[in-house]
Amino acid sequence: MELETMPGQSLGGLGLQKAWPYQSPSLSTLLRWQHRNSCAAVEVGRAPRLLPALSSYSVVAGSAQALQSLWAACESQLPNDFRHVDGVVFTSTCPNGDSIHFPTPFREQDAIAAIKALEACAAAGILDLQHGHGRSVGRRKIQVDIDKASCFLMSAYLTTVDGMGKAHPGVGSKVPDTDLNRAQSVLYRRLSANLYRTKNRGEFYHIHGSLDASETLKMIGLPPHDPKMTDYRACINTIESAVSKFTSQKLEEMNIRHGQAGVPVLTWSDFLNSSHGKALSSLPPFTVNNLETSTPRVPFSRPEMLCGGPRHVLQGIKVIEMCRVIAGPTIGRSLAAHGATVLKVTSPCLPDVPFFQVDVNTGKHTTALDLSIAADRATFDALLADADVLVDGYRPGCLDRLGYGPDSLAQLAKSRGRGFVYVAEDCFGGAGIPGAEWAGRPGWQQIADCVTGVAWAQGEFMGLAEPVVPPFPMSDYGTGALGCVAAMTGLYRRATKGGSWVCRTSLCQYDVFLMRLGLLPEEEQNRLRKVHDAAFFTLHHSDSVDEVGKRALRSVKRVAPHLFSDGMMHTARSAGFDAVLRWPQEAIKVEGVRVGHVRAARPNGSDKPSWEGWEEDEILNH
Numbered sequence: 001m002e003l004e005t006m007p008g009q010s011l012g013g014l015g016l017q018k019a020w021p022y023q024s025p026s027l028s029t030l031l032r033w034q035h036r037n038s039c040a041a042v043e044v045g046r047a048p049r050l051l052p053a054l055s056s057y058s059v060v061a062g063s064a065q066a067l068q069s070l071w072a073a074c075e076s077q078l079p080n081d082f083r084h085v086d087g088v089v090f091t092s093t094c095p096n097g098d099s100i101h102f103p104t105p106f107r108e109q110d111a112i113a114a115i116k117a118l119e120a121c122a123a124a125g126i127l128d129l130q131h132g133h134g135r136s137v138g139r140r141k142i143q144v145d146i147d148k149a150s151c152f153l154m155s156a157y158l159t160t161v162d163g164m165g166k167a168h169p170g171v172g173s174k175v176p177d178t179d180l181n182r183a184q185s186v187l188y189r190r191l192s193a194n195l196y197r198t199k200n201r202g203e204f205y206h207i208h209g210s211l212d213a214s215e216t217l218k219m220i221g222l223p224p225h226d227p228k229m230t231d232y233r234a235c236i237n238t239i240e241s242a243v244s245k246f247t248s249q250k251l252e253e254m255n256i257r258h259g260q261a262g263v264p265v266l267t268w269s270d271f272l273n274s275s276h277g278k279a280l281s282s283l284p285p286f287t288v289n290n291l292e293t294s295t296p297r298v299p300f301s302r303p304e305m306l307c308g309g310p311r312h313v314l315q316g317i318k319v320i321e322m323c324r325v326i327a328g329p330t331i332g333r334s335l336a337a338h339g340a341t342v343l344k345v346t347s348p349c350l351p352d353v354p355f356f357q358v359d360v361n362t363g364k365h366t367t368a369l370d371l372s373i374a375a376d377r378a379t380f381d382a383l384l385a386d387a388d389v390l391v392d393g394y395r396p397g398c399l400d401r402l403g404y405g406p407d408s409l410a411q412l413a414k415s416r417g418r419g420f421v422y423v424a425e426d427c428f429g430g431a432g433i434p435g436a437e438w439a440g441r442p443g444w445q446q447i448a449d450c451v452t453g454v455a456w457a458q459g460e461f462m463g464l465a466e467p468v469v470p471p472f473p474m475s476d477y478g479t480g481a482l483g484c485v486a487a488m489t490g491l492y493r494r495a496t497k498g499g500s501w502v503c504r505t506s507l508c509q510y511d512v513f514l515m516r517l518g519l520l521p522e523e524e525q526n527r528l529r530k531v532h533d534a535a536f537f538t539l540h541h542s543d544s545v546d547e548v549g550k551r552a553l554r555s556v557k558r559v560a561p562h563l564f565s566d567g568m569m570h571t572a573r574s575a576g577f578d579a580v581l582r583w584p585q586e587a588i589k590v591e592g593v594r595v596g597h598v599r600a601a602r603p604n605g606s607d608k609p610s611w612e613g614w615e616e617d618e619i620l621n622h
Contacts (some may be wrong), residue, residue, distance in 0.1 A: 057099065057520065057521060057527075059090075059092070059098050059099065059100065059109045059110060059146050060090045060092065060098050060146060062110035063090045063109070063110045063114055063117070063144065064088075065110070066107065066110040066113065066517055067085060067113075067117050067118065068085075069114070069513075070111075070114045070118055070513065071083075071085055073284045073285055073513060073516075074118070074284045074285060074286065076284060077284055077286060077489060078489060079125060079492050079493070079496070081125040081129065081492075082118075082121045082122050082124070082125040082489070082492075083125075084120075084121040084125065084140050084142060085117070085121060086139075087139060087141050087142050088142045088143075088144060089141070089143050089144070090117070090144050090146055091143055091145055091146065092145070092147055093145070094147055094562040099560075100520065100524060100528060101150050101556055102471065102472070102474075102528075103528055103529075103537075103552055103555055103556075104470050105457055105458065105460075105461035105520050105525050105528075106515075106519065106520070107514065107517045107520060108153060109146060109149065109150055109153070110517060111513065111514050111517060112150075112152060112153055112474070112477065112478055113144050113146045113149045113587070115478060116144050116152070116481060116587045116588050117588070118485050119334065119481060119484055119485050120144065120588040120589075120590050120595075122485050122489060123338055123488070123588075123590045123593055124140040124142060124590050124593075126491070126492055126495075127140070127313050127592055127593050129300060130302045130313070131302065140590065140591050141590075141591040142590050143588065144588050145589075147562065147568065148584060148587035149587040150560070151563055151568050152477055152587055153474045153477050154471075154472040154473075154556070155359050155477060155584050156356055156359045156473060157549060157553050158563075158584055159582065159584070160581070161175060161358050161574075161577055161579045162579040163582075166355040166358075167546075171355060174578070175354045175355055175357065175358060176354065176603045177354055178351055178352040178353070178354050178604060179211075180211075180349075180350075181211060181213065182213075183209055183212055184354070186213075186225075187229070187232065187235055188225075188226055188235045188238075189209065189213035189214075189217070189224075189225070190213070191236060192207060192209030192216045192217050192239065193210065193213070193216075193444070194206070194207065194239065194544055194545075195446070195450065195455065195467065195468075195469060196243040196244065196541070197243070197541070197542075198243060198244060198248045198251065198264075199244055199247045200247050200248065203247070203248050203264070203265075204248075204265040204541055205246075205248050205262065205263070205264050205265065206262060206265060206446055206455075206469075207243060207251070207255075207260070207262045208443070208444055208446065208447060209260075210261055210442070211324075211350075211352070211353070215258055215259075217239075219254050219255070219258050220239070220242040220245075220254075221242050222238070222239065222242050232544075232547075236542050236544075248264040261427075261442040261443050261444060261447055262447065263443070263447050263450050263451040264450075264451070265450040265451070265455055265467045266451050266452070266456070267453045267456045268452065268454075268457065269453070271451060275436075276430060276435070276436050276437050276439075276508075277452075278435055279437075280429055280433075280436065280512055281512070282433070283430065283433065283509060284509075285512070286482045286483065286489075286503060286504065286509065287486070287503065287504050288493065288501055288502070288503045289501065289502050289503075290493075290497075290500075290501060290502075291410050291413075291419075291422065291499065292410040292499055296417070297494070297496065297497065297498040298388070298418055298495055298498070299495050300313075300314075300317075310592055310594050311594055312338050312594050312595070313339060313590075313593045314335060314339040314488075314491070316341075317341065317388045317491065318340070318341045318387045318389070318611060319332060319336075319342040319343065319387065319388065319391060319487075320343055320345055320383060320384060320389070320391070321342055321345065321364065322344075322345055322391065322392055322393065322394060322399065322404075323344070323391055323393025323425070324346065324350070324352045325352065325356060325360075325393075326473050327393065327425050327445070327473075327475075327476040327477075328391060328392070328394075328425045329344065329360035329361065329393065329480070330483070331480050331483035331484050331487060332364060332391050333360050333361070333363055333364070334483075335391075335487060335488075336362065336364055337363060337586050337596055338484075341365075341611065342363060343364065343365050343609075343611070344364045344365070344366040345366075345609070346366065346369075346604045347368065347370050347371065348368045348605060349370055352604060357601060357602075357603055357604055358583075359601065360601075361602055361603070362583055362599075362601040363597035364601070365602070365606070365607040365614060366604050366605055367608065369609060371402055380609070383609055384404070384412070385416060386611060388420070388491065389420070389421045389422075390404065390420060390422050391483070392404075392423065392424045392425070393424075396424075396426050396431060396440045396441075397440060406500075406502050410500050413500045419499050421487060421490035421501050421503060422490075422502050423486060423503040423504075424504045424505075425480070425483045425505055425506065426504075426506050426507075427441065427444060427448050427506060427507045428441055428443055428448070428506055428507075428508050429505070429507075429508050438451075443507065445473055445475045445476045445507055447507075448508045448510075449469055449470060449475055449511060450467065451508065452511040452512060453511075454470060454515065455469050457519060461525060461529075462536075462537050462539065463537065464541075466540065467541055468539055468540065468541055469545055469548060470548070471549050471552030472549055475510050475511055475514075479505055479506065479509070482509070482510055483503070483505045486504070486505055487503055489501075489503065490503045531559055532555045532559060533551065533555040535551055535555075536552060539551065569583060569584060569621060570582070570583055570584070570585050570596075570597070570621050571620045571621060572600040572617045572619045572620060573600065573617065574600040574601060576601070576602025576606040577600075577603060581601055583601070585621065596619065597619060598616040598619065599614075599615065599616055599619075600617050600619070
């Protein structure tokens with residue numbers, strides 16, 4: 001939603017002075033101004049529409065408005081003690097930091113700054129509870145750095161190991177190869193996860209070979225391996241030729257029969273008119289529901305002070321993370337930044353994307369357990385018996401089949417006399433909601449972006465009559481941040497009401513929140529088309545997410561070089577990687593409590609399966 005200036009009114013009339021550091025007025029001031037000037041809101045369930053543009057788009061002002069929308073959407077799920085929104089200040093320390101950085105038509109920066117602000121409000125509310133006294137609404141000061149929030153959205157592209165990023169040819173020497181099925185490292189197989197034309201004109205479908213690729217390639221009539229296929233364009237042409245033999249409807253039938261990820265590419269209005277879209281329209285970006293009520297309240301431990309300074313708000317909270325790739329692990333990474341003890345448990349038999357571990361494993365310990373082996377299962381059961389939170393990022397139903405779903409946790413909670421917080425992140429969302437027909441399907445960020453209309457809007461922004469997957473894993477990171485807020489809410493409910501709590505969020509729910517904010521004003525979209533590299537706008541629907549990200553990264557480096565400066569990053573030595581890691585700093589500061597990691601990332605399976613003996617690294621650039 002964009003503010004409309006009145007005749008003769010400048011940004012300064014809103015309190016948005018152009019002096020640096022640049023910061024927002026209080027949210028209440030901004031909302032009062034909106035009310036006086038009858039600023040229209042985006043109505044729930046309606047397609048994004050453009051509102052009158054300012055002469056220069058302000059991410060600071062947009063973030064404040066996005067926070068208003070986010071609080072309204074999530075208010076039914078949130079404790080009133082989290083209402084610290086009047087204490088939130090959005091800041092930028094760079095002369096062009098208040099601008100849109102990315103070549104997209106979406107308010108991604110506004111959305112993530114708002115979500116990070118809500119995360120900070122949750123930390124403030126928990127801190128008040130720990131100290132045993134309430135504060136007046138909005139009294140605790142909160143700062144959200146919108147530049148660092150932008151860095152968070154492309155964290156995987158900024159993180160380095162001994163100076164090498166994800167595309168560096170030598171990075172494999174530092175990152176263990178967990179691509180067990182060669183689905184990431186072999187180009188032909190990698191492109192089994194891509195967007196292609198179908199048999200029907202103007203119709204597109206995103207197939208997704210996930211972390212295997214063989215089943216999807218065989219499904220469309222291609223060999224699972226073809227050593228001769230090494231050229232980028234030849235691989236795309238070969239796979240698109242195979243996909244284009246089928247209609248979208250036929251591909252849907254094949255995907256369901258073979259248990260594969262994939263979706264037809266819909267517009268935003270088509271998604272909202274679908275049964276699943278209608279069901280998701282009734283949901284907030286995350287939900288927190290009671291699972292059992294028999295266990296007593298579990299108070300937070302009061303944060304200890306160290307050398308006269310504050311400690312983390314989730315100190316003492318133990319989290320088991322069972323996730324791969326980005327969105328789910330970002331929940332654990334975010335909880336670790338608030339001081340939770342996060343143990344990532346993966347199976348040595350399951351593949352994962354190798355480089356992402358350098359990013360999303362930040363702040364955690366990692367261990368490997370095969371739950372099909374009795375001894376490993378017993379070890380896991382012992383860990384779980386002492387845990388507070390279980391984060392589930394696998395395909396819906398997987399942990400239930402293993403015996404660790406919500407109902408099993410409720411029984412364990414009753415037997416141990418202490419509740420659990422179960423946090424589920426998936427692609428489609430809508431578990432248990434009537435009409436949410438896709439709730440049980442597997443998916444990835446690209447799948448969510450294609451089915452919710454995000455990809456179509458990206459393609460139209462680029463001047464194309466075809467969809468394009470947006471750059472960077474922004475929906476992944478946004479969903480992970482929402483999952484963090486949900487988990488903190490569940491922990492707060494357990495501390496104040498007792499019982500166990502089920503928290504759910506999804507990539508599609510994040511995309512719905514993003515699209516309801518509305519697209520950027522056409523004036524701003526035109527500016528972005530001018531300032532970003534022309535090479536980015538020559539991309540087409542079938543260009544891979546890697547190629548889209550590579551070109552976008554090159555352009556963002558030129559448009560917003562300050563995002564890549566040392567002052568935006570942490571550095572620390574990782575014993576697990578035997579290397580120096582560099583990753584983005586946290587975007588939020590909360591009065592009276594520390595936010596930030598105490599250890600660098602390590603590879604999957606690096607640590608003993610234990611809650612004892614956790615070290616802390618020396619983190620630079622706090």
